[in-house]
Amino acid sequence: MTIVTRFAPSPTGMLHIGGARTALFNALFAKRHKGKFLLRIEDTDKARSTPEATQAILDGMAWLGLISDEAPIFQSAREARHVEVALAMVEAGSAFRCYTTMEELQKRREAGEAKRKEAKADGLSDEARASLRAEADALLAPYRSPYRDGAPPPNPDAPYTIRLRAPDADTITVRDHVQGEVSIKSSEIDDLILLRADGSPTYMLAVVVDDHDMGVTHIVRGDDHFRNAFRQVPIYQAMGWNIPEFAHVPLIHGPDGAKLSKRHGAQSTLEYRDMGYLPEAMNAYLLRLGWSHGDQEIFTMDEAAAVFDLSGLNKAPARLDFDKLNDVNAHFIRAADETHLLHLLKPEIAKLTDLTDTVETRLKAALRTVKERGNTLPELAEACRFLWDSNSDNLNKKARKALREDGLTHLSNLRITLDQSESWTIDALQDVLESYCAAHTLSMGQVGPPLRAALTGGLPAPDLAPVMTWLGREEVLARIDKHLLA
Template identity: 65%
Template sequence: MTVVTRFAPSPTGMLHIGGARTALFNYLFARRHGGRFLLRIEDTDKARSTDAATAAILEGMAWLGLEADEPPLMQSTRDARHAEVASEMLFRGTAFKCYATPEELQARRDLGEEKRQAARADNLSDSERAALLGEANALLAPFRSPWRDGAPAPSPDAPFTVRLRAPDEGERIVEDAVQGTVKIQADEIDDLIMLRADGSPTYMLAVVVDDHDMNITHVIRGDDHLRNTFRQVPIYEAMGWPVPQFAHVSMIHGNDGAKLSKRHGALSTLAYREMGYLPEALTAYLLRLGWSHGDQEIFTREEAIAAFDLEGIGKAPARLDLEKLGQINSHFMRLADDDRLLCLLRPILEADSPLDDAELARIERALPHMKDRGTTLAELASAFAFLRVKRPLDLNKNARKALSAEGLDRLAGLRDELRRISQWTADRISETISSYCTTNDLSMGQVGQPLRAALTGGLPAPDIAPVLEWLGQEEALARIDDQLAGAGH
C-alpha cells in the first residue's frame, strides 16, 4: 500500500498554527513512508470561502516548505461527483429523500428547548419532570427522519434534501491511531444531510468522496473532527469503500491550559514570519507540540522525516510556549547560511533607512559572529545598531560617564597605538590593547570602558576587539577622534 495523506483546510481565514501542525504531521508521515502528501481546499462553504484566504494558505504552506505532490484540489469543482455518489446511495437504499424543511427542524429544536426549560419548574412532580425531560431529549436527539423508511412525499414537487440512512442500532467503534478505541452508540448518529435542497453537497459527503477518490489511506486531523468520523464512516460503508486509518490529534492550548486565542500569541502562521521566526524553527517547534521521540528536542527536516510516527503523538493538548519557540529559533539562526540570513535581515534593517555600502560591509563582517544575539530576526537586526550609528555619535548617560577626563586621556594614548596597526584584525587589536594596558599600568576596564563608549555611544555590543575589526580601522579611529576633538584633545 502506498501511503497517501492530505491536508484539507477551509479557505475562510488564515492558516492557523494548529492547521500548520496538522499539515506538518501529514507531510512527515507521507515522506517517512515514501508516500504522497496532497492538499485539498475545502471551499464548499461558498459564502465564507475567499480567494484571499486560499492564497494565504498556499503562501503559508510554501513558507513552511510543505510542498504537496500535486496541485491543490478545489473541492467546489467536484460538485457533480459528490451528487453522483449521493444518487448511487439513493439507488442502494443507504440514503433517502427527506422533505423536512429547515423551519420545521428549527421548530423541533425550539420545542425541545422549551420542554427542557419547563422541566426546571419548581411545582412539578418527579414523574412530570421526567416526562418533560424525556420529550425534550427526544426532540433534541440526533435527527431521525420520518422519511428514512419510505414514507411518501408530501407533494410531487416538494423540495427535499438527500440524507444518509444512519446505522439503526448497536455500538459503533473507531480504532484511532492516536485516541485509541473510541465507541458511541448508533442512535447518537443523525441522518445527516449529504445534498442540500438546492443540490449542493455538504462537507460530510464531500470530504468522504474526495478522500476516497484521492486514495487517502491515513486521515490525520484535529480531534475536533473525531465525532465527525462516526458520521462519515457509514458513508464509506454504504458505498463499499475501504475506510482509511484515522488519527485525531489534540488541540494546541495556551500556556495557561486554556483554548488557544490571540491573547496567547499570534494565531496566523504568516504572522510568525513577520515576527522574525525562521520556517525551519517554527516547523521544528510545531513538531514537538504533542509529538515526542526519545529525548531529542530539536529536529531538522531530514531527522523529522526519518523519525516521525503516529505512535509518538500524545493524547493530551499541547501548550504553546513562545519562550521555547524563541530558543529553537535562535538555534536555527546560528545554523543558517550567512547569505540567506543577511537576505532575511535586510528588509528589517532597512525599514527606516537603506543600508549604505559601508554599513553593509560592517554587518557582513560581523554577522557570522553575532548570530546568537537574538531569538528572532528582529532582535538580531537590532543588535547591529552600533555598527550603523552616524557620526558624531550621540552618547547615552553611561557612555558620557565613561568618557571622563581621565578616560579621554587614556583613549588618546590608545588611539596612537591603534593607528600603528598594519593588519586590522581582532587578534592584532587585542594584543595592542593588552600591551598598552601593561605599559601604562592600566586595567582592561580603565581602557575598555571609554573605548567602548566612543565606538558605540553606549549601545549594546560584543567584545571590543571584534567591534573594532568590524567597524574597520578608518571608521573606528574616526569615532574615537570625534570624542577626543569634542574634548579638546
C-alpha cells in the same frame, strides 16, 4: 500500499499555527513512508471563502516548505462527483429523499427546548418532571426522518434533501492512533444531510468522497473533528469503500491552558514570519507540540522525516510557549549559514537604516559572531546596530561615565596607538590593546569602556578587537575623533 495523507484547510481565514502543525504532521508521515502528501482547499463555503485566504494558506505552507506532491484540489470543482455519489447511495438504499423542511426541524428543536424548560419548573411531581424530560429528549435526539422508510412526499413538487440512512447497528466504532478504539451508540448519529435542498453537497459528504477519490489512507487532523469521524464512517461503509486510518490530535492551547485564541498572541502562520521566526524553527517547534521521539528536543525536517510516526503523537493538549519558541529560533539562527541568514536579515536591517554596500560588508564580516545575540531576526538586527550607528548623540548613562576625564585621556592615547598600527586584523588590534594596558599598568576594564562608548555609544557589542576590524580603520578613528573634539 502507498501511504497518502492530506491537509484540507478551509479558505475562510489565514493559515493558523494549529493548521500548520496538522499539515506538518501529514507531510512528515507521508515522507517517512515514501508516500504522498496532498493539499485540498475546502472552498465549498462560497460566502466566506476568499481568494486572498486561499493565497495566504498557500503562502504560509510555502514559507514552511510544506509543499504538496500534486497540484492542490479545490473541493468546489468536484460538486458533480459529490452529487453522483449521493444519488448512487439513494439507488442502493443507504440514503433517501427527505421532505422535512428546515422550518419543521426548527419547530421540533424549539418544542424540545420548551419541554426541557417546563421540566425545570417548580412544583412538579417527580413523575411529571421525568415525563417532560423524556419528551424533551425525544424531540432533541439525533434526527431520524419519517421519510427514511419510504413515506410519500407531501406533494410531487416538494423540495427535498438527500439524507444518509443512519446505521441500524448498535454501535459505531472508530479506531484512532491517538484516541484509541472508541465506540458510540448508533442512536447518537442522525440521518445527516448529504445534499441540501438546492442540490449542493454538505461538508460531511464532500470530505468522504474527496478523501476516497484522492486515495487518502491516513487522516491526521485536530481532535475537534473526532466526532465527525463517527458520522463519516457510515458513508464509507455505505459505499463499500476502505475506511482510512485516523489520528485525531489534541488542539494547541495557550500558556494559560485555555483554547488558543488571538489574545495569546500571533495566530496566523505568516505573523510568525513577520515577527522574525525562521521556518526551520517554526517546524521544529510545532513538531514538538504534540509529538515526541525519545529525548531529542530539536529536529531538522530531515531528522524528523526519518523517525516520524503516529505512535509518537501525544493525547494531552500542548501549550504554546513563546520562551521555548524563542530558544528554538535562536538555535536555528546560530546554526544558519551566514549567507542565508544575511538574506533573511536584510529586510529587518532595511527597517533601521539604509542598506548600503558599506553596511552590508560590515554585516558579512560580523554575522558569524553577532548571530549569537538574537532570538529573532528583529532582535538580531538591533544587535547589529553598532555597525552603522555609534549612538554618539544619545549616549547611555554608562557610556557617558566612561567618557569622563580619565576615559578621554585613555581614548586619546589609544587613538594615536591605533593610528600607528600597521595591521588591522583582530590579532593585531588585540595586541595593541594589551600592549597599551601593559605599558600604562592598566586593566582592560579601565581601557575598554571609553573605547566601547566611543565606538558603539554603549550599545551591546562583542569584543573590541573584532568590532574594530568590522568597522574599519577609518570609521574607528572617526568615531573616536568625534568624542575627542566634542
